[in-house]
Amino acid sequence: MEAAARRRQHPGAAGGQGAQSGASFLQARHSSVKTDEATGTATFHLDLWFYFTxxxxxxxxxxxxxxLVFPLEWFPLxxxxxxxxxxxxxxxxxxFLLLKWLPAPPVSP
Incomplete structure (x- = not known):
């Protein structure tokens, strides 16, 4: 039963040797991101982390x-x-903070 369940998994789904090639295949096929960009490390937005914190x-x-500081009379029920x-x-x-994640539009000459 366990062997049959393993056979039905996609190649690389278990995280073994073929995990990277299977993931990049699926990403290249079903994503708008290029494979070259997907394999690069994602940048950590320290500024966004600071703003959200x-x-x-x-x-x-x-x-x-x-x-606790403001009096209740200022805010009636x-x-x-x-x-x-x-x-x-x-x-x-x-x-508005999340809008910073969107890429800038291309500048036309």
Whole structure:
């Protein structure tokens, strides 16, 4: 039974010797990325990591602190609380940070 399950796996799916060639074959066939680019190491975006870390610390961890600091009279129950505003800011800022990952459009002469 175990041998039959192994036979049905794609070549390289188990992570053995043919894993790289099988992965590059599937990637070259089903991806828009060229094989040369796919085999190169992906760059680590330290700036994005820093921005997301800063955003997480300020807006996620700062939310309960801000709720303790700001008086409740400023945020009546029929209006959003300071935590809700922090959450809205988080949801608005994140897509703009993610736009940095998109490649720049080619410049036409």
């Amino acid at each position: 800063l955003q997480n610390w300020v807006l996620d961890f700062g939310r309960p602190i801000a709720m 029929n209006k959003p609380s300071v935590g809700d505003y922090f959450h809205m800011a988080y949801n608005i800022i994140t897509p």
